[in-house]
Amino acid sequence: MSTTTTLDIVPFLSQQSQLWKACGIRGLFPLEKIPGMISLLAGRPNPSTFPFESLTMKLKPDLAGMPSSTVEGEDPFTITMDGDDLNEALQYGMTAGVVRFISWMENFQTHVHKRVADGSWSVTVGSGSQDLMHKACVALVDEDDSVMLETPVYPGTLGFMAALPGTLIEVNADTQGLNPTHLESVLTNWESTHPGKRFPKLLYTIPSGSNPTGTSIPEARKIEVLKLAKKYNFLILEDDAYAFLYYGPEGQQARSYFALEGEINGEIGRVVRFDSFSKVLSSGMRLGFMTAPPALASVVNMITSNTNLQPATLTQIMAYNILSRWGPDGFLAHCKGVAATYRARRDAFEGVARKHLEGLAEWTTPVAGMFLYIKLLVDEDTDSAALISGKAVEKGVLAVPGAAFMPLGGKTPYVRVSFSLIEEGPADEACRRLAEVVREAREEKAT
Amino acid sequence: MAAVDFLPESFYADFLSDAAKARQPSPIRSLLPLEATPGLISLLAGKPNPTTFPFTSFSFTARAPPSEDGENVEGKEVELKLSGDDLAAALQYGPTAGLPPLVKWLMELQSQVHGRGSGESWALSVGSGSQDLLDKAFIALLNPGDPVLVQSPVYAGVIPLFHSLHCEQIEIDTDADGISSASLRAVLESWPAGKAKPRVLYTIPYGGNPTGATATLARRREVLSLAREHNLLIMEDDPYFYLFYGTHSLRPPSYFEMEHSDPSSAGHPVGRVLRFDSISKIISAGMRIGFVTGPAPLVRAMNMHTATANLQPAGLTQAVAHALLASWGIDGFLRHTRGVSAFYRAKRDVFEEALRRHLTGLIEWTAPESGLFFWFKMLIPGEEGQEADSASVVRTKAFEKGVLALPGTAFLPNGRRTAYVRASFSLLSPEEVEEAVKRLRDTILEVRAESAAA
Numbered sequence: 001m002s003t004t005t006t007l008d009i010v011p012f013l014s015q016q017s018q019l020w021k022a023c024g025i026r027g028l029f030p031l032e033k034i035p036g037m038i039s040l041l042a043g044r045p046n047p048s049t050f051p052f053e054s055l056t057m058k059l060k061p062d063l064a065g066m067p068s069s070t071v072e073g074e075d076p077f078t079i080t081m082d083g084d085d086l087n088e089a090l091q092y093g094m095t096a097g098v099v100r101f102i103s104w105m106e107n108f109q110t111h112v113h114k115r116v117a118d119g120s121w122s123v124t125v126g127s128g129s130q131d132l133m134h135k136a137c138v139a140l141v142d143e144d145d146s147v148m149l150e151t152p153v154y155p156g157t158l159g160f161m162a163a164l165p166g167t168l169i170e171v172n173a174d175t176q177g178l179n180p181t182h183l184e185s186v187l188t189n190w191e192s193t194h195p196g197k198r199f200p201k202l203l204y205t206i207p208s209g210s211n212p213t214g215t216s217i218p219e220a221r222k223i224e225v226l227k228l229a230k231k232y233n234f235l236i237l238e239d240d241a242y243a244f245l246y247y248g249p250e251g252q253q254a255r256s257y258f259a260l261e262g263e264i265n266g267e268i269g270r271v272v273r274f275d276s277f278s279k280v281l282s283s284g285m286r287l288g289f290m291t292a293p294p295a296l297a298s299v300v301n302m303i304t305s306n307t308n309l310q311p312a313t314l315t316q317i318m319a320y321n322i323l324s325r326w327g328p329d330g331f332l333a334h335c336k337g338v339a340a341t342y343r344a345r346r347d348a349f350e351g352v353a354r355k356h357l358e359g360l361a362e363w364t365t366p367v368a369g370m371f372l373y374i375k376l377l378v379d380e381d382t383d384s385a386a387l388i389s390g391k392a393v394e395k396g397v398l399a400v401p402g403a404a405f406m407p408l409g410g411k412t413p414y415v416r417v418s419f420s421l422i423e424e425g426p427a428d429e430a431c432r433r434l435a436e437v438v439r440e441a442r443e444e445k446a447t
Numbered sequence: 448m449a450a451v452d453f454l455p456e457s458f459y460a461d462f463l464s465d466a467a468k469a470r471q472p473s474p475i476r477s478l479l480p481l482e483a484t485p486g487l488i489s490l491l492a493g494k495p496n497p498t499t500f501p502f503t504s505f506s507f508t509a510r511a512p513p514s515e516d517g518e519n520v521e522g523k524e525v526e527l528k529l530s531g532d533d534l535a536a537a538l539q540y541g542p543t544a545g546l547p548p549l550v551k552w553l554m555e556l557q558s559q560v561h562g563r564g565s566g567e568s569w570a571l572s573v574g575s576g577s578q579d580l581l582d583k584a585f586i587a588l589l590n591p592g593d594p595v596l597v598q599s600p601v602y603a604g605v606i607p608l609f610h611s612l613h614c615e616q617i618e619i620d621t622d623a624d625g626i627s628s629a630s631l632r633a634v635l636e637s638w639p640a641g642k643a644k645p646r647v648l649y650t651i652p653y654g655g656n657p658t659g660a661t662a663t664l665a666r667r668r669e670v671l672s673l674a675r676e677h678n679l680l681i682m683e684d685d686p687y688f689y690l691f692y693g694t695h696s697l698r699p700p701s702y703f704e705m706e707h708s709d710p711s712s713a714g715h716p717v718g719r720v721l722r723f724d725s726i727s728k729i730i731s732a733g734m735r736i737g738f739v740t741g742p743a744p745l746v747r748a749m750n751m752h753t754a755t756a757n758l759q760p761a762g763l764t765q766a767v768a769h770a771l772l773a774s775w776g777i778d779g780f781l782r783h784t785r786g787v788s789a790f791y792r793a794k795r796d797v798f799e800e801a802l803r804r805h806l807t808g809l810i811e812w813t814a815p816e817s818g819l820f821f822w823f824k825m826l827i828p829g830e831e832g833q834e835a836d837s838a839s840v841v842r843t844k845a846f847e848k849g850v851l852a853l854p855g856t857a858f859l860p861n862g863r864r865t866a867y868v869r870a871s872f873s874l875l876s877p878e879e880v881e882e883a884v885k886r887l888r889d890t891i892l893e894v895r896a897e898s899a900a901a
Binding site: 016051158160278279318338342 | 469471473490492494495496501503504506507508509539540578606610733754756760761763766771783787791818820850852853857858872874875879883
């Protein structure tokens with residue numbers, strides 16, 4: 001039986017990553033742990049000056065996945081932090097995150113993706129997964145690199161990609177997510193379409209409930225993508241912000257790239273995975289985590305230590321306190337409940353959308369996430385951006401024009417709508433107005 | 448009172464970096480103002496539904512600030528709760544520049560403390576710690592390879608940021624009175640013709656990490672005058688502003704205040720100072736909250752960077768901070784900071800007393816009036832008439848004797864050896880201080896003995 005090889009990620013690191021050096025202070029910190037050592041090193045504030053004395057989180061009484069009582073016999077829906085626990089939360093902490101919080105997530109990754117803790121991957125906490133994706137790209141992308149983006153793509157990624165060196169390459173998605181056939185043609189034709197240029201270094205993709213398309217790529221396609229990644233030697237940046245919002249058929253959620261790579265390629269270390277708590281715990285807490293080869297994590301941590309120092313200790317410990325009470329299965333039970341909420345909202349929105357837009361627009365029903373990507377059917381040349389800024393605004397409805405999701409710009413007939421927040425009444429009216437927009441645009445084209 | 452002039456928005460175009468100018472707002476952002484149209488239904492935002500978040504409330508207790516005469520009010524606590532709409536706002540994605548109630552409170556603080564009226568061409572943004580904001584400001588103002596004026600020795604945390612931008616760090620001397628205006632003048636007046644002149648000065652006016660020096664009023668006036676003469680922006684990094692151990696009525700005002708209100712600023716347009724504050728040394732370091740105050744075009748450029756890099760500072764920690772600050776009010780906050788100052792002043796005094804007893808004649812130092820550090824020079828001989836190297840002593844003898852201090856070379860932008868050491872007095876008990884300082888004494892005595900024997 002062949003053993004699994006581990007990809008060496010060091011050759012993928014950018015020149016820029018070598019520029020990031022530790023400031024002179026950090027190197028001495030490990031020495032503080034030596035018994036008997038008295039340290040005058042750190043300008044850490046004294047916790048007795050922090051004015052907070054206790055902090056209590058009350059959880060929803062109907063929260064899924066919670067134990068019926070805690071070990072201490074307390075109410076599991078009340079979590080209080082005080083004393084040393086609170087002082088720790090209010091103090092500077094480690095660059096990569098609070099150690100026990102990281103351990104919880106490492107254990108979680110093993111639980112969900114069946115990846116053994118074999119040293120080929122480590123978990124880093126960030127101030128949102130956005131923070132980590134941005135830094136990972138700084139660590140990987142050089143001027144002469146090309147970055148493949150599943151297109152349409154989340155504009156937040158476009159935002160930081162645009163400021164980075166390197167060339168953006170669109171790889172098309174369709175109703176089933178990233179299209180491996182198009183990916184393959186980009187790669188097989190590379191030398192003629194981009195003569196003299198290095199092969200693309202990485203592929204960025206949102207495999208579940210993609211923003212903006214709402215599609216989730218099936219496992220069979222992921223397998224094709226993984227094989228291409230190995231054949232053409234590129235990394236996969238798996239942005240799985242909506243992974244916990246899967247509401248498709250039970251037991252049929254595609255396994256992650258992170259879970260699959262060893263099995264499909266006999267090789268690990270090619271997938272860099274980004275998870276987020278933003279859609280299931282709180283978007284305002286700014287907590288995400290990256291699961292990556294240690295050599296890459298190390299560069300990301302170096303950037304953090306210099307730029308924003310660390311993710312907030314307080315929010316990490318708050319999150320850890322609730323996650324540890326849940327355990328991985330309790331957390332997943334909660335996520336299932338959250339996903340069910342989004343499915344109900346999807347159903348309600350699709351109902352009113354179909355009522356008004358049948359024949360005037362089309363879309364794929366998502367099995368995860370919070371978006372519909374709606375194609376406005378005016379003619380072969382529909383420009384949704386023009387329709388939105390013109391007729392749609394006039395009629396009092398706004399959706400995001402598809403052009404916002406195209407790395408290289410361009411005209412598109414699509415708009416993104418979210419069903420996460422809108423109530424049924426306004427949703428109905430919004431779809432009615434959108435239908436008018438399409439009808440009127442068609443009439444104008446006909447004349 | 449004569450009307451104050453402000454530098455126009457167009458003034459800053461020359462100062463913004465290529466990276467800042469190239470940043471595009473997200474196309475979604477440009478549609479957001481339309482949401483305010485009456486009757487319009489917006490399907491723009493891709494925010495999660497906050498009813499799915501597991502929390503119903505956060506409540507916390509905090510100490511009341513000390514009374515007017517500085518007495519700690521024992522047993523008195525504030526009890527605060529975040530629930531309902533406030534909690535929903537805290538748990539949801541929020542504005543890039545910070546939670547609006549907190550931004551408003553902080554702007555009022557800046558008005559009261561630094562005498563700058565709101566709506567006078569300056570803006571304020573909250574960041575994930577002032578480090579986050581410093582990083583973004585450097586990227587907004589400096590092109591790769593640009594020269595930057597840096598007081599030296601300097602906070603070690605900015606050196607790698609300049610390094611990552613390939614900036615030429617032009618060191619400006621400091622002494623017991625803070626940044627040396629003579630050194631700054633000399634550098635600027637002797638700048639080679641034809642070489643692009645530095646336009647940004649980075650300075651830490653209170654507590655001058657690592658030196659502990661606080662810039663005097665006279666020095667600040669001279670620096671402001673030079674900034675005007677040579678068209679500089681001043682980045683005022685002030686995380687220790689609220690830790691002051693001298694007489695409060697005599698404390699020097701900030702650059703942010705002085706450019707507006709100091710007599711020497713009369714007749715000069717305002718808007719050269721970009722100020723950085725932090726709650727890390729006064730309320731909590733783990734909450735990661737800092738704020739930048741200064742010319743609106745510069746703050747906007749930084750916001751555009753935040754919008755793509757890490758989106759926003761955390762809503763929840765901001766809401767907790769705001770709840771506390773709102774309950775205290777500005778006066779309560781200032782009384783709290785005076786209490787914190789008194790606490791650290793006492794620790795400074797304990798540390799200095801130990802230095803006097805054990806290290807007189809073996810080191811040289813000036814007592815800090817702000818900040819958390821002593822900066823002292825080891826009086827040991829160097830090799831072949833060079834300055835002594837504290838780094839090798841710290842890493843070998845001091846370490847062996849069980850005391851860790853920071854070699855001063857970590858704070859020199861361009862490396863080089865120094866006999867200086869930085870020691871923090873913030874955490875140790877009096878017993879630990881006594882023991883640490885004794886170990887330093889033993890270290891230095893041994894070094895001197897070995898050198899004499901050689």
